[in-house]
Amino acid sequence: MSQLINQVKLARNLLFKLQPLYLQPNRELRGNPPEVARTLKQRLEEIALEKSDPSLHFKVNIGLPHLKASKAVENASRLNKLKSLKNSVDSNEEISIKEIRKEWLQTAAPFHIKAIAEHYNIFEDIFGEAFFLPRIPLSIEYQQTDGSTMPVYFGNQIKPNEAALPPIVSYEADPSSLWTLVLTNPDGHLSEKDAEYVHWFIGNIPGNNIDKGEEIISYLQPFPPRGTGSQRLIFVLYKQDKKIDLSSYHRTAPCLELANRTFHTKKFYREFQDYITPAGLSFFQSDWDYTLTDFFHNTLNMKEPIYEFDFPEPYKKPPVWFPKKEAFNLYLDKHRDVKQISKELLLKRLKTVDPFKPKEPEPKYPNALPENNNLPSWLRVEIRKQRMKWGRYSDM
Amino acid sequence: MLEARIRNISLLSSVKRAYCSVNKISFEGPNSSFLPIIYNKNPRNLERLRIAPKPSGYVLDKKPVNFWHRLVIEKSNKHWNAYIEHFESGKVVSASTEEWAIKQFLRSTSDIKAAATIGKVLAQRCLECGLLEVHSDYSLDQASPKIRLILKTLEEEGIALKEPEQFLPHRHWSREAKEDPAKVYEEVQSN
Numbered sequence: 001m002s003q004l005i006n007q008v009k010l011a012r013n014l015l016f017k018l019q020p021l022y023l024q025p026n027r028e029l030r031g032n033p034p035e036v037a038r039t040l041k042q043r044l045e046e047i048a049l050e051k052s053d054p055s056l057h058f059k060v061n062i063g064l065p066h067l068k069a070s071k072a073v074e075n076a077s078r079l080n081k082l083k084s085l086k087n088s089v090d091s092n093e094e095i096s097i098k099e100i101r102k103e104w105l106q107t108a109a110p111f112h113i114k115a116i117a118e119h120y121n122i123f124e125d126i127f128g129e130a131f132f133l134p135r136i137p138l139s140i141e142y143q144q145t146d147g148s149t150m151p152v153y154f155g156n157q158i159k160p161n162e163a164a165l166p167p168i169v170s171y172e173a174d175p176s177s178l179w180t181l182v183l184t185n186p187d188g189h190l191s192e193k194d195a196e197y198v199h200w201f202i203g204n205i206p207g208n209n210i211d212k213g214e215e216i217i218s219y220l221q222p223f224p225p226r227g228t229g230s231q232r233l234i235f236v237l238y239k240q241d242k243k244i245d246l247s248s249y250h251r252t253a254p255c256l257e258l259a260n261r262t263f264h265t266k267k268f269y270r271e272f273q274d275y276i277t278p279a280g281l282s283f284f285q286s287d288w289d290y291t292l293t294d295f296f297h298n299t300l301n302m303k304e305p306i307y308e309f310d311f312p313e314p315y316k317k318p319p320v321w322f323p324k325k326e327a328f329n330l331y332l333d334k335h336r337d338v339k340q341i342s343k344e345l346l347l348k349r350l351k352t353v354d355p356f357k358p359k360e361p362e363p364k365y366p367n368a369l370p371e372n373n374n375l376p377s378w379l380r381v382e383i384r385k386q387r388m389k390w391g392r393y394s395d396m
Numbered sequence: 397m398l399e400a401r402i403r404n405i406s407l408l409s410s411v412k413r414a415y416c417s418v419n420k421i422s423f424e425g426p427n428s429s430f431l432p433i434i435y436n437k438n439p440r441n442l443e444r445l446r447i448a449p450k451p452s453g454y455v456l457d458k459k460p461v462n463f464w465h466r467l468v469i470e471k472s473n474k475h476w477n478a479y480i481e482h483f484e485s486g487k488v489v490s491a492s493t494e495e496w497a498i499k500q501f502l503r504s505t506s507d508i509k510a511a512a513t514i515g516k517v518l519a520q521r522c523l524e525c526g527l528l529e530v531h532s533d534y535s536l537d538q539a540s541p542k543i544r545l546i547l548k549t550l551e552e553e554g555i556a557l558k559e560p561e562q563f564l565p566h567r568h569w570s571r572e573a574k575e576d577p578a579k580v581y582e583e584v585q586s587n
Contacts, residue, residue, distance in 0.1 A: 153524035
C-alpha cells in the first residue's frame with residue numbers, strides 16, 4: 001500500500017514538477033508506534049507459546065506434599081523472636097553464615113533448589129515433564145586423601161579424582177522408613193544417545209543408614225571423556241512406601257561393563273511410581289582430569305576416547321567463476337581445503353627450522369627489513385603478514 | 397531461538413581420536429565401542445567452556461543484555477534483594493532480607509550490616525551452585541557505599557564480577573589467532 005502511495009506521489013511530481021523530488025516516508029513504512037509495537041522479546045515469546053500447547057505440555061509435581069504449620073502458629077513465634085531482637089542491644093558480632101544456611105534448609109531451600117535445578121535442566125532431562133520440590137535436605141561429602149571433605153551441593157565442580165570413592169551421605173529420616181538413593185549421569189553415555197549411566201544405586205535403606213541398604217549397583221566414579229566439558233551427576237533420594245523388589249536392576253559388584261550401567265530414570269520411576277516419591281536432590285558437575293587416562297585403560301579396559309567440539313561450519317558465499325571486487329588470493333584461499341593449507345604452512349615452517357643450528361633471533365622491527373620491490377603487491381602483503389605473525393602465520 | 401541453536405547444533409562433540417597406553421596394544425573388552433559423536437546435554441557446559449552463544453545486547457539500552465549470568469542488586473525502603481539472573485532462565489540464585497532465614501538474625505533489614513550479610517549469603521549460594529563468574533553492571537567507583545560493600549564481599553568470597561568473552565572458532569582467513577579455552581585448560585591440568 002505504502003509503495004503504491006509513494007509511486008503515485010512520484011508520478012505526480014514527475015508530471016507537474018511542482019516540488020523537488022523528495023519522498024516523505026509514510027506512516028506505514030515506519031511500522032507501529034512504540035506504544036503499540038511489541039518488542040522482539042515479546043514476539044519471540046508469542047511464537048514459543050504458539051508452538052507449545054498448554055493443555056498437553058504442562059509440568060506435574062511428583063514430589064512430597066508440603067506439610068507446613070499454620071501461618072498463625074508460625075508467625076507467632078517469629079514475631080516474638082523479632083521483638084526480642086529489636087529490644088536487644090546492637091552487637092558487633094558477625095552473623096554466622098552456617099546458621100543462616102541451616103535455617104534456609106528448613107524454610108526456603110526447596111524452592112531455591114528447584115530454581116537452580118531447572119536452570120541446569122535436571123528435571124526435564126531425567127523425568128521429562130515432571131518436577132519435584134526437594135523437601136529432604138541431603139548432605140553428601142566426598143572424603144579426600146588429605147583428610148578434607150568435598151561436599152556436593154547444587155552444581156559445584158568436583159574433579160573425577162576427588163570423587164573416586166563413594167561419598168558419605170546423610171539426611172534426617174525416621175528409622176522405620178525406607179529410602180532409595182540413585183546417582184545417575186544423563187550427559188555421559190558413550191554408546192546410546194538418550195540414556196543415562198547409573199553410578200550408584202542403593203535400595204531399601206532403613207532410615208538414614210546407607211550401609212544397611214541393599215547395594216543394587218556398586219559405586220563407580222565419574223568419567224567424563226576428554227573434550228566433552230562438564231557433565232552433571234545427579235543424586236536423587238526417593239522415599240519408599242514399602243519394601244520393593246529391585247532384583248531386576250541388580251548387577252554383580254564391580255559392574256565395569258558400561259552397557260550394564262545403562263539406566264533410564266523415567267522408566268525406573270514409571271515402574272515404581274506407586275511406591276516411591278522423589279524427596280531429595282543434589283548434583284555436581286565433573287570434567288576430565290589427568291587421572292582418567294589410567295582409569296579408562298586399567299579399570300574400564302578400553303581405549304580412552306578423546307572428543308573435540310564440533311563447531312558449525314561458517315557460511316561462505318558459493319564460489320563463482322568471475323568474482324568481482326575480490327582479492328584473488330584471499331578469495332581462492334577461502335574456498336581451499338583447510339588441511340591442504342595447514343600442510344603447506346607446516347612444510348614452509350619446517351624449511352626454516354634446522355635441528356642442528358640454534359634458533360635465529362627474531363628481528364626487533366620485522367617490517368623494517370628490506371622488501372623485494374619486484375614482487376607483486378599481493379605477495380608483498382603476504383610476506384608482511386608473515387613477518388608480523390598474523391592469523392595463520394602465528395606459529396611460524 | 398538462541399536456545400535452539402545451542403541444543404541442536406552446538407552440543408555435539410565429535411571423536412578426535414581414541415588411544416591406548418604403550419604397554420597394552422589393544423583392548424577388546426565389552427566397552428570398546430563408543431559413538432563417534434556424543435551429545436552433552438548439560439545446558440551450562442558450553443557457557444563454562446566459553447563457546448555458548450552470548451547475546452550481544454542492544455547498545456542503546458540502559459542495561460544491555462550482553463551476559464550469560466548477571467548480578468542484580470535491588471534496594472527497597474525496607475529490604476535488600478540481590479540475585480543472579482540468566483539471560484534465558486531469569487532469576488537463578490537469590491538472597492533477600494525478606495527470607496526468614498536471614499531476617500531473624502538482623503536488627504535492621506536495610507542497614508549496612510544487612511547489605512554485608514546479603515553479599516555473603518549470595519556468594520555462598522553462587523559457589524554452591526557452580527556460578528563462579530557473573531557479569532556486573534555496577535562499578536566500584538560510582539556505586540553507593542552499601543552496594544560497594546556487597547560487591548567487595550562477593551569478590552572476597554571468590555565470585556569474579558566479570559564474565560569471560562565468548563570464544564569464537566578460529567578461521568584460517570581471520571587475522572586473530574585465538575586459542576581454544578578447552579584445550580588450554582586441559583594442558584594446564586595435565587602438567
